[in-house]
Amino acid sequence: MNATSTQFVILAGILGSGKTSLLEALLDLGGGASTAVIVNEVGAINIDGAVLSESARGMTMATLSNGCVCCSLTNDLVTTVEALVALREEAGQQPLERIVLECSGLSRPGAVIRSLEQLARLRFRLHIVATYDCSRPPLDRDFDDACAQLTAAQTVVLTKIDLVSPDRRAQARSVVAGINPMARIVDESTASIRAREAFAEVDTSLPPQIVHSEPTQVSETLLHPRVRVFRARFTQRPNWEDVLDWLENIAGMTGDRLLRMKAIVAGPPGSDRVLLQSVGTTFAAPRRLATTAFDDLAAVFIVRDCAMVELQQVEGALGVTWTALQR
Numbered sequence: 001m002n003a004t005s006t007q008f009v010i011l012a013g014i015l016g017s018g019k020t021s022l023l024e025a026l027l028d029l030g031g032g033a034s035t036a037v038i039v040n041e042v043g044a045i046n047i048d049g050a051v052l053s054e055s056a057r058g059m060t061m062a063t064l065s066n067g068c069v070c071c072s073l074t075n076d077l078v079t080t081v082e083a084l085v086a087l088r089e090e091a092g093q094q095p096l097e098r099i100v101l102e103c104s105g106l107s108r109p110g111a112v113i114r115s116l117e118q119l120a121r122l123r124f125r126l127h128i129v130a131t132y133d134c135s136r137p138p139l140d141r142d143f144d145d146a147c148a149q150l151t152a153a154q155t156v157v158l159t160k161i162d163l164v165s166p167d168r169r170a171q172a173r174s175v176v177a178g179i180n181p182m183a184r185i186v187d188e189s190t191a192s193i194r195a196r197e198a199f200a201e202v203d204t205s206l207p208p209q210i211v212h213s214e215p216t217q218v219s220e221t222l223l224h225p226r227v228r229v230f231r232a233r234f235t236q237r238p239n240w241e242d243v244l245d246w247l248e249n250i251a252g253m254t255g256d257r258l259l260r261m262k263a264i265v266a267g268p269p270g271s272d273r274v275l276l277q278s279v280g281t282t283f284a285a286p287r288r289l290a291t292t293a294f295d296d297l298a299a300v301f302i303v304r305d306c307a308m309v310e311l312q313q314v315e316g317a318l319g320v321t322w323t324a325l326q327r
Contacts, residue, residue: 006085007098008124009199010112012149013131014138015105018159022131023102025195034097036060036084038077040104060084060096077101078118085122098199099124106145109152110280128279129155129198130183134172135163139179139224147227150180151259151302152279157186157198179227180302181325182262226304227259228324230311233298235319240268243276246316250301251281253314257306263299264289273297300325 013019023037039061062080081099088096103112109128116126130153132138138146150156156176161169169187176185184202188194238246243265251258258281267274273289276299301311312322 005097006095006122006124007199007201008081008116008126009098009100010109010126010128011100011102011131012107012109012128012153013103013105013159014133014142014146014149016136017105017131017133017138018157019102019131021191022129022157022159022195022198023100025191026100026199029192029196034094036062036096036099038062038080038084038099038101040077040102040107060087077112077115081116081119081122100199105142108145108148108280110148110282113279113282113284125201126284127155127199127202128153129157131157131159132172132176133160134158134169135160137172137175139175143226147179147224147304148259148280150176150183151227153180153183154202155186155198155200156180156183157194158188161187161189175224179224179229180260181229182260182300182302228303228306228308230301230303230308231298231323231325232301232311232320233296233323234265235321237266237297238318240266240274242316242318246314246318247276247278247283247299249314249316250311251278251283253310254281254303254306256280257303258301259304260302261299265297265299 011019011023027035037060040063062084084096084099088094101112103109109130113126116124130149132150138150158169158172158176161172164172173185173187176183186194186197188197243263247261247263250261258278260280261276261278263276264273265276267286267288275287275289277284277287303311308322308324
């Protein structure tokens with residue numbers, strides 16, 4: 001089956017951050033018949049699944065209970081997705097427009113992505129969305145899980161903005177921009193628009209943007225004491241194999257301290273620019289870009305508990321200048 005048109009969304013966020021409400025708003029927009037939702041509940045009672053079933057409107061729903069999808073339920077996830085795809089095929093229907101995996105509050109996207117490698121043949125378009133509860137800042141509650149979720153996301157959705165002051169809302173935007181400058185931030189008061197923007201396609205090769213209905217100027221991002229963003233700019237055109245070796249060395253040195261990486265480099269001889277990305281130490285397949293669109297060859301790293309000097313000391317046959325992107 002050709003499932004190239006199916007978007008696979010990893011919806012992450014700590015417990016109570018508004019993931020289920022965001023999904024309900026998406027279903028209210030219509031199109032439930034072309035959407036499948038997989039709900040991962042750690043507990044035996046699938047509360048989120050029960051809530052979503054009330055708004056299903058033709059949606060296909062599956063549940064994964066009694067475990068976290070990024071560790072104990074890897075095989076269950078793969079089997080469930082394969083079953084959803086097979087059911088559409090057997091019914092003679094078009095591929096699903098979207099499959100949404102609503103993760104438990106404990107799940108980390110990097111581990112989920114590794115489990116999805118078994119489904120590479122389906123060629124899903126992967127999109128990672130994380131929710132940020134403005135009323136209870138997640139980095140203050142569960143730093144390790146929240147940090148992994150927010151830095152992995154291509155889109156971060158601010159939730160419960162009606163419960164906070166304009167200053168707190170602006171501060172939340174600034175915190176997200178500070179720890180993940182590569183993310184598209186959705187700051188929208190209307191639930192339907194928030195859901196539409198949250199699940200919209202994102203071109204990961206383009207600069208990030210903020211989508212919101214009530215703009216507030218923020219002079220600078222807020223630094224988190226444990227999260228840093230660094231850019232490595234290549235001083236000369238690097239050799240493709242040297243780049244791969246260098247990135248492997250950095251991943252090996254940082255381990256689970258590497259939260260996210262994005263690099264635009266010159267590809268193998270005769271090829272165009274290539275986009276390289278990772279969530280944690282899980283690397284995506286290289287993506288070819290138009291040569292003329294990206295003249296600057298560089299890599300951006302989001303790390304935790306890691307100083308720039310440690311990255312500078314990583315061995316590699318490359319000329320690199322390092323810069324801290326946060327102020």
